[in-house]
Amino acid sequence: MKNLEKLSLLNISKSFFIKDKKIDVLNDVNLDVSPGEFVSIIGPSGCGKSTLLKLIIGLSSQTAGSILLGGHELQYSTHDIGIVFQEARLFPWLSVYKNITFGLENKQLSEDDKNDVQKHIKLVGLESFADAYPSQLSGGMQQRVSIARALISHPKVLLLDEPFGALDAITRIHMQQEITRIWQTEKSTILLVTHDIDEAIFLSDRVIVMSNRPATIKKIIPVELPRPRDRNGYDFLLLRKKIYKEFFDEIEIPFSFNI
Numbered sequence: 001m002k003n004l005e006k007l008s009l010l011n012i013s014k015s016f017f018i019k020d021k022k023i024d025v026l027n028d029v030n031l032d033v034s035p036g037e038f039v040s041i042i043g044p045s046g047c048g049k050s051t052l053l054k055l056i057i058g059l060s061s062q063t064a065g066s067i068l069l070g071g072h073e074l075q076y077s078t079h080d081i082g083i084v085f086q087e088a089r090l091f092p093w094l095s096v097y098k099n100i101t102f103g104l105e106n107k108q109l110s111e112d113d114k115n116d117v118q119k120h121i122k123l124v125g126l127e128s129f130a131d132a133y134p135s136q137l138s139g140g141m142q143q144r145v146s147i148a149r150a151l152i153s154h155p156k157v158l159l160l161d162e163p164f165g166a167l168d169a170i171t172r173i174h175m176q177q178e179i180t181r182i183w184q185t186e187k188s189t190i191l192l193v194t195h196d197i198d199e200a201i202f203l204s205d206r207v208i209v210m211s212n213r214p215a216t217i218k219k220i221i222p223v224e225l226p227r228p229r230d231r232n233g234y235d236f237l238l239l240r241k242k243i244y245k246e247f248f249d250e251i252e253i254p255f256s257f258n259i
């Protein structure tokens with residue numbers, strides 16, 4: 001059982017320079033994510049959601065502020081943080097098995113490691129496809145491989161950046177059920193960026209609504225609905241309405257909307 005720890009974002013700000021022009025993207029973002037919690041982030045396009053995940057995984061560094069895991073500055077090891085992007089980003093010339101173990105290849109796999117790989121292949125429902133190549137898989141199956149690849153190092157925090165955004169509606173709903181099952185089995189802390197408000201409500205313990213750029217946290221909405229969640233239940237629909245309102249207050253839309 002992994003030792004889960006609190007993820008803390010403290011006064012995070014981030015600016016980019018494009019030529020001489022400074023673009024302030026994140027402004028004083030503060031967030032605590034509890035061990036084992038599932039938190040979703042929604043917000044206007046371009047407000048800095050992916051940038052925030054990139055700071056947490058260490059692909060970019062913040063202009064100000066700190067990121068702590070268990071009260072200590074993050075060390076960016078794969079045992080701490082894993083990430084799944086919108087595109088599966090698999091190596092086309094490697095099998096499912098080899099894609100999942102790619103990050104472990106610098107060490108000789110022990111019997112325990114091999115069992116763990118099999119366990120993860122089973123966890124994502126690809127037992128019959130361990131030897132298949134990415135081109136032989138559907139989009140949803142490829143995304144399952146990238147989830148297994150992120151989980152194989154047993155990260156304490158799993159970051160999901162629009163992981164189902166490229167999938168069709170039915171596969172997407174299926175993958176939402178699957179990620180709930182995987183989260184409950186693996187007991188990771190999950191931080192999900194999504195544009196899909198229903199997805200955020202279906203999956204999360206809390207939904208974070210970001211403001212326009214430079215983005216800060218506008219509202220934190222707890223989702224206290226029992227799982228499995230009923231997307232057509234009264235409380236679900238009430239929450240959806242509340243979150244839509246927060247969200248649409250942030251963006252200018254050239255039409256009126258009814259929800």
Ligand SMILES: Nc1ncnc2c1ncn2[C@@H]1O[C@H](COP(=O)(O)OP(=O)(O)OP(=O)(O)O)[C@@H](O)[C@H]1O
Nearest residue numbers: 016017018023025044045046047048049050051052
């Ligand atoms: N490497 C970079 N250099 C300069 N600007 C960048 C860089 N990466 C991101 N940005 C800018 O930061 C802002 C936020 O981008 P980001 O991808 O984080 O937004 P987002 O909220 O995830 O958007 P979307 O919902 O459309 O995916 C954008 O204005 C983008 O142009």
